[in-house]
Amino acid sequence: DAGVIQSPRHEVTEMGQEVTLRCKPISGHDYLFWYRQTMMRGLELLIYFNNNVPIDDSGMPEDRFSAKMPNASFSTLKIQPSEPRDSAVYFCASSFLTGLAGVRTGELFFGEGSRLTVL
Amino acid sequence: AQTVTQSQPEMSVQEAETVTLSCTYDTSENNYYLFWYKQPPSRQMILVIRQEAYKQQNATENRFSVNFQKAAKSFSLKISDSQLGDTAMYFCAFMKRIQGGSEKLVFGKGTKLTVNP
Numbered sequence: 001d002a003g004v005i006q007s008p009r010h011e012v013t014e015m016g017q018e019v020t021l022r023c024k025p026i027s028g029h030d031y032l033f034w035y036r037q038t039m040m041r042g043l044e045l046l047i048y049f050n051n052n053v054p055i056d057d058s059g060m061p062e063d064r065f066s067a068k069m070p071n072a073s074f075s076t077l078k079i080q081p082s083e084p085r086d087s088a089v090y091f092c093a094s095s096f097l098t099g100l101a102g103v104r105t106g107e108l109f110f111g112e113g114s115r116l117t118v119l
Numbered sequence: 120a121q122t123v124t125q126s127q128p129e130m131s132v133q134e135a136e137t138v139t140l141s142c143t144y145d146t147s148e149n150n151y152y153l154f155w156y157k158q159p160p161s162r163q164m165i166l167v168i169r170q171e172a173y174k175q176q177n178a179t180e181n182r183f184s185v186n187f188q189k190a191a192k193s194f195s196l197k198i199s200d201s202q203l204g205d206t207a208m209y210f211c212a213f214m215k216r217i218q219g220g221s222e223k224l225v226f227g228k229g230t231k232l233t234v235n236p
Contacts (some may be wrong), residue, residue, distance in 0.1 A: 042229060045223045045225075048223060091164065093224075106214045106224075107169060108164075108224055109166075110156075110163060110165075112161070113162050115162075
């Protein structure tokens, strides 16, 4: 399996520009998470989906951030307009249902992250 | 809300020695998972070890083991025979366990571990 695939790996943009980060989860995984990592705040959950439906978006910082999951194999995180304080590493992760009882193991599989720099 | 605290921002250990990373958490839940993730310089988060709260036996994975103290809400990671490749950020994480679903993973701030030759 190729693992969780994120693009781009690095993005440098100017303040005010639109940024789109992309994620392809592991095939068969039905949960997808977007996390942001900064030195100051550590790893923060932005939003997560179950079967392409957003479950909890309480971590999305403000209206400039939006996330979509149009199908089971693709998700985007968009920032419009971008600001310097959005500079961070953005991680996508996926997980899957295991066992007949429907109880998850809880493990998240992470992509390599997208490093965003907003000048 | 659950919180995870890692009180050691940085640690170092000599190659082949043993090191223990600390983690405490706060929750009112009874059923949950605890994890240690490793983030090497390559940046990708890798699961090191997982513990289910209802299991009394401490989890082990080769050189990695945990000391899970549920009453004290403590979950430390012991790395035996440290290797240079163990150099990384280590994150402790908590997830509430629910039937038929998933909850978010809550991370601590991390401990930067350096293994010295």
